[in-house]
Structures are given as structure tokens and as C-alpha cells.
Amino acid sequence: MAQLAPHVRSVPANQIREITQAAWARPDSIVLSIGEPGFPTPGHILDAARATLDRDETGYTPNAGIAPLRQAFAQRTGAGIGREVDPGRVFITSGAQQGLHLAMSVLLDAGDEILVPNPGYPTFAMTAALLHAVPVEYPLYPEHGFQPRIEDIEALLTPRTRVLLLNSPSNPLGAVFSADLTRDLVDLARRHDLWIISDECYEAFTFDVPHVSPLAFDGVDGERVITSLTLSKTYGLTGLRIGALVLPAGMETVLNTVMESIVSCVASPSQYAALAALTGPQDYVEEASAHYRANRDAACTVLDEKGINYLQAEGAFYLWADVSHVSGGNVRDWTLRFLDRQGVAVAPGTAFGSIGEGWIRIALCGDRAELLEGLGRLPGRPALPQPAGKRSAA
Structure with missing residues (x-):
């Protein structure tokens, strides 16, 4: 057989899908391993998608997307960074994952290096490897709050490093x-003439701290x-596959060419649904954000009661928790056993x-x-043993 x-053969399996698919095979499972918003899609967004089909607007759109949607993304982005963004710099993609693939496609040649976070979303490295580039992991250590450090990143730079x-x-x-760290990371990229790809999938969900885009600097x-x-996470549109890239000016022509060679354009019903999401009522986002915050606080209470350490989440809708007291140095296997014995799926950190x-x-x-x-x-x-001569409070 050929x-x-x-x-392709060397790309590792996605451990998130591994545990989640195992859980889906058990009807009684509690699935906490995948980030799938659970709210109904707002009616005005569904109506916009249906209206597109009703008027039979099912032909090609421009490679970069319909103009009103590019304008809507530009206005949202500009509001976030405090200055206008030219809609010509916005390119509509079939979800953030395709956006990452497109961005890496135009920036990386075979053998080029891209710095990706560890821990970080697994497709960062997977996508780079599929493009014959070399993912190089920069560390995010628990003792530093899992925040990147400039010195750790600079220590990994080589003549082949192209993207952070x-x-x-x-x-x-x-x-x-923070704003200071973001500015420092952009300055690092400028000093070493690196591109930055900034994945901001969860920009709508932060708790008591602002989201600061590298675009601001x-x-x-x-x-x-x-x-x-x-918009997959922001409006619960994971299945409509709709996102955007905001590019430096002057990259539009090459992106059009690359997009044409991969998928031509994003489906028009998804684009009009996205337009309705961005320009219509924002109740969904506000209610979802409040729900995620309340779930975070309730979950932290349970973990505190169990003595389980965790990173206090300031954004997105995940908690990162330490189960090293039971995982025995192989958290991937432990999550599979936990699912088998307790019927609960959580994503292993090694994913x-x-x-x-x-x-x-x-x-x-x-x-x-x-x-x-x-x-x-x-x-x-387990609670730590108390020093001799001390007793718990009655």
C-alpha cells in the first residue's frame, strides 16, 4: 500500500478529541473536556442565515469575504485597540483554525521555526508541522503564573525563527x-524582526482584567x-465556521491567492449570520460571560474544598487544575481511568x-x-499532617 x-504520519493524535470521543461513546458521561458553548444560538443570527438561503444567495463571495462583514470586524477590532482599522485589512476565514493555517502558510517556509506556547493549544504545533515548519515551544511555568517571560523566549531564537x-x-x-507584557512581547518581535500571530479566540471573555491585543502596539x-x-466562542457558532484575520496593510493580494487555493471563500449563509451576530443585540455575549464567570467561581469553591490547586482563570472559559497528587506522572492515562471509573471527561494537560x-x-x-x-x-x-503539638480548631 502506498x-x-x-x-503527516508524524503529527500526534489530539488528546482532547481522544478523551472526548471516549466520553461521547458513554451516554451517561459528564463531558468537561471540550469547549462547546451550550446556549441556544440567538434567533436573529439563525434568521440571517435562513434569509440568505431563502433569497438563494449561495454563489461565490469575494475571497476576503462580503464587505459589510469585513467592516463589522474592523469596527469591533478598532474599538478594542482605540483606533480605526481599515476594513481592507480584514479577511474572513472559515473559523479561527483556518485563519491560523492561512497565516502560517504565508509566513513560514519549510524548515522555518515558529515559537508556540507550552502549555498551548495543540493545533498550533500541528498546523506548523503540516506546513513543514518547525514548532519550537516556549515555556509557561507554574511558578511564573503560566505567563511568558521575555528571557525564556529570547533564549530560543535562532536564525530560522520567523514567527512568535x-x-x-x-x-x-x-x-x-497584561498591557505591559503585551507591549514587551511586541517590542521583542520588533527587535528580532519576527512576525506575531495573535490567537484571540476568547477576546470577549475576560474577568476583571482587560483584553489587550498586540495590535494596540x-x-x-x-x-x-x-x-x-x-465567532465560534463569542456567539456559540462553532458549527458555522466563521472567523477573521486582521492583517498588516499590503498583504491582501497574497492572502487572496492563498485563500483561493484552499477554499476560495467562506459559505455565504455563515457570513451573513456572522454579520447579524456582530451588528445585532449583544445579549448573548453578556449572558454567556456572566455564566462563565459564575461557573468559574462555583468550580473554584469545589476545588478549594478538595484542596486541589488551580490557576485562577482571568479569561476564556477553562480552569487549569493540578491533579498531580493522583495522576502518577501520566495524566493522559489517569484521565482515561477517571472517565472509566467516574464517568467524567476532563482534558489531560499533556494535550x-x-x-x-x-x-x-x-x-x-x-x-x-x-x-x-x-x-x-x-x-x-490529602491534607498535610499538622506539626506535633498542634490541633485543629474545634
Whole structure:
């Protein structure tokens, strides 16, 4: 039998899908392993998609997307960074994942290196490998709050380094970069003439801290930052596959060519649904954000009671929790056993990189009662023995 390409055979399996599919095979499972918003899609968004079909607007659109949608994304982005963004810099994509693939396609040649976070979303490295580029992991250590450090990144730079990939709010960590750190990361890229790909899938969901885009510190017309956005999480449109790239000025022609060679254009019903989402009532986003915050707080209470350490999530809708007291140095196997014995699926930290060993990602986006039931089945951390001569309070 003819062999598949070596670079395809070497791409590792996605451990998030592994545990989630195992859970879906058990009808009684509590699935906390995947970030799937659980609210009904707002009616005006569905109406916009239906209206597109009713008027038979099912032909090609421009490669870059319909003009009103590009304008809507530009206005949202401009409001976030405090200055106008030319809609000509916005390119509509079939979800954030295709946006990341497009961005890497135009920036990376075979053998080029892209710096990706560890822990970080697994497709960052997978996509680079499929393009014959080399993903190089920069560490996010627990002792530094899982925040990137400039010195750690600079130590990894080589003549082949071309791109620095940033993700704030972070999946899987829920960590959010401060304005000072974001500025320092852009300055680092400028000093070393690197591109930045900024994955901002969860930009709508931060808690008591602002979301700060690297675009805020890039040139007025863009210099080196490509921002990947999506409506999958913001409006619960995961199945419509709709997102956008915000590019530096002057990249439109090459992106049109690359898009034409991959998918031509995004489906028109998805584009008009996205337009309705961005320009219509924003109740969904406000209610979802409040739900995720409340779920985070309720989940933290359970983990506190069990003595389980976790990173306080400042954004996205995940909790990053330490189960090293029971995972025995192989958290991937432990999550499978936990599912088998307790009927609860959580994502193993090693799905996101080697530093995730001993940690799990808990999705906070579903039903609160189910979330708390699932977390209630986690084994608690044994209390430390008290020093001799001391007693617990009565």
C-alpha cells in the first residue's frame, strides 16, 4: 500500500478529541473536556442565515469575504485597540483554525521555526508541522503564573525563527496578558524582526482584567501582527465556521491567492449570520460571560474544598487544575481511568504540552449542576499532617 507523507504520519493524535470521543461513546458521561458553548444560538443570527438561503444567495463571495462583514470586524477590532482599522485589512476565514493555517502558510517556509506556547493549544504545533515548519515551544511555568517571560523566549531564537505565536486569553490556561507584557512581547518581535500571530479566540471573555491585543502596539496600518479572531466562542457558532484575520496593510493580494487555493471563500449563509451576530443585540455575549464567570467561581469553591490547586482563570472559559497528587506522572492515562471509573471527561494537560503533565483542563461553559457534579467526583488532595503539638480548631 502506498505510504502517506512522513510529515503527516508524524503529527500526534489530539488528546482532547481522544478523551472526548471516549466520553461521547458513554451516554451517561459528564463531558468537561471540550469547549462547546451550550446556549441556544440567538434567533436573529439563525434568521440571517435562513434569509440568505431563502433569497438563494449561495454563489461565490469575494475571497476576503462580503464587505459589510469585513467592516463589522474592523469596527469591533478598532474599538478594542482605540483606533480605526481599515476594513481592507480584514479577511474572513472559515473559523479561527483556518485563519491560523492561512497565516502560517504565508509566513513560514519549510524548515522555518515558529515559537508556540507550552502549555498551548495543540493545533498550533500541528498546523506548523503540516506546513513543514518547525514548532519550537516556549515555556509557561507554574511558578511564573503560566505567563511568558521575555528571557525564556529570547533564549530560543535562532536564525530560522520567523514567527512568535501568542494566545491571550489562553486556551487551556485562562491566563490573560497584561498591557505591559503585551507591549514587551511586541517590542521583542520588533527587535528580532519576527512576525506575531495573535490567537484571540476568547477576546470577549475576560474577568476583571482587560483584553489587550498586540495590535494596540503595532503600527497604525499594521507592521508585523496578524490577529486571528472567531465567532465560534463569542456567539456559540462553532458549527458555522466563521472567523477573521486582521492583517498588516499590503498583504491582501497574497492572502487572496492563498485563500483561493484552499477554499476560495467562506459559505455565504455563515457570513451573513456572522454579520447579524456582530451588528445585532449583544445579549448573548453578556449572558454567556456572566455564566462563565459564575461557573468559574462555583468550580473554584469545589476545588478549594478538595484542596486541589488551580490557576485562577482571568479569561476564556477553562480552569487549569493540578491533579498531580493522583495522576502518577501520566495524566493522559489517569484521565482515561477517571472517565472509566467516574464517568467524567476532563482534558489531560499533556494535550497542551509537556509542562501540562499533572494538570487537567476543565471546561466551564456547560450546565452548572453537571459541572459541579463532575468536579465533585475528583479525588481531593490529602491534607498535610499538622506539626506535633498542634490541633485543629474545634
